Amino acid sequence: MIEFDEEPPRRQFETLVPLINVVFLLLIFFLLAGTMTPAENVAVSLPEGTLNDREQDVPTTLIVEADGFVWLGERVMDAKLSGVMVEKHLRDTNTKRVAIKADADAPAEAVLQLMEGLREAGVEQVTIMTERGS
Amino acid sequence: MFDEPIRKRGMASLTPLIDVVFLLLIFFMLTTSFLQTQSLSVVTPAPSAADLPKDARVVEIWLNGDGSIAIDGKPIERAALAQGLNAAIGERKDITVTILAERGSRTQALVSAVEAARQSGAKSVGTARVEKITK
Numbered sequence: 001m002i003e004f005d006e007e008p009p010r011r012q013f014e015t016l017v018p019l020i021n022v023v024f025l026l027l028i029f030f031l032l033a034g035t036m037t038p039a040e041n042v043a044v045s046l047p048e049g050t051l052n053d054r055e056q057d058v059p060t061t062l063i064v065e066a067d068g069f070v071w072l073g074e075r076v077m078d079a080k081l082s083g084v085m086v087e088k089h090l091r092d093t094n095t096k097r098v099a100i101k102a103d104a105d106a107p108a109e110a111v112l113q114l115m116e117g118l119r120e121a122g123v124e125q126v127t128i129m130t131e132r133g134s
Numbered sequence: 135m136f137d138e139p140i141r142k143r144g145m146a147s148l149t150p151l152i153d154v155v156f157l158l159l160i161f162f163m164l165t166t167s168f169l170q171t172q173s174l175s176v177v178t179p180a181p182s183a184a185d186l187p188k189d190a191r192v193v194e195i196w197l198n199g200d201g202s203i204a205i206d207g208k209p210i211e212r213a214a215l216a217q218g219l220n221a222a223i224g225e226r227k228d229i230t231v232t233i234l235a236e237r238g239s240r241t242q243a244l245v246s247a248v249e250a251a252r253q254s255g256a257k258s259v260g261t262a263r264v265e266k267i268t269k
Contacts, residue, residue: 020152027159034166047245051252052172064241099173108197108235108244112179112263119178127173130245 040101042071047104049130058127059095062086064102068110079110083117090121099127176248179261192230193222193256195247196267199238203247212243216250223254231256235263 042063062082063071070082077085090096098118102111115126195215196204203210210218223229231251235244244261251259 016148016152020148020155023152023155023159027155027162030159030162030166034162034168036165046171047242049172049174049245049249051174051249053175055173055175058173102241104240104242104245106241107237108239108241109237109263111241111244112235112261115176115178115261123178125175125177128176128245128248130172130174132170132172 040071041074044101044103045105046101046129046131048133050133051130052132053127055097055099055127058097058099059093060086060089060097061099061101062114064100064106064111064114066103066105068107070110070114079113079117082114083120086114086117087121090123096123097127098123099129101129174245174248176261177259179263191226191228192232193219195219195231195233195251197233197235197239197243197247198267199236201238201240201243203243212246215246216253219250219254223256227255227257229254229256231259233259233261234267235261236267237263237265 040061040063042065044063044065060072064079065071068079069076070079072082072085072089075085086098090098100111100114111128118126194206196207198204203212203215205215205218205222208218219231223231231254233244233247233251248259248261
């Protein structure tokens with residue numbers, strides 16, 4: 001008769017080791033490849049674009065929702081009234097650099113109204129965030 | 135008296151380790167984002183459409199309220215915008231591109247128009263919003 005001298009309980013541990021290896025690899029992958037971004041109040045689907053001006057570390061981000069409302073941090077306002085609010089914020093933080101994250105479906109009118117408000121606040125150039133198009 | 139197996143101890147500590155590693159993995163999977171954003175610098179618009187120049191050296195892009203786009207009145211597809219704009223500008227170097235956004239037009243169209251205008255090599259790009267484009 002053939003004798004089996006392998007011990008079944010040990011086998012269980014042996015099969016666990018490649019799993020741990022893979023999980024560690026995945027962990028390291030996500031650690032290195034991902035970027036941690038602070039969560040924002042509203043999710044917008046950015047418009048697609050091809051150009052990239054590589055503006056980095058813009059201190060103020062305004063979010064324009066698909067329905068035309070503008071978010072500045074915790075505050076939400078109508079695009080028409082946004083100028084005053086943004087002006088105060090820019091004065092407080094002493095900066096002229098503003099990024100706009102607008103939903104692709106947001107009315108262009110709202111974005112332009114917001115930009116008009118920014119011009120009144122002394123901002124000459126704004127950065128519009130886009131997503132790499134296919 | 136002491137009949138606890140000493141060998142087992144080394145193996146028992148592996149399970150909590152795996153638990154923690156799994157938790158970390160799930161944490162990083164949920165918090166990281168791979169979305170690559172680009173930035174587009176745009177000059178803030180003129181106070182009103184009436185302030186924009188209106189002569190022969192101006193090419194207008196109309197963003198109509200129904201989502202369609204036109205260059206100087208001729209309808210054009212969004213994908214062909216850069217091409218059409220190059221054709222409208224030709225060889226001239228002193229061209230100003232004006233983007234007029236009608237009520238109802240979307241941000242995607244505005245971004246596409248700004249990008250096309252930038253790529254066309256126009257001297258300056260202006261944007262304005264209008265209630266209704268007068269043809």
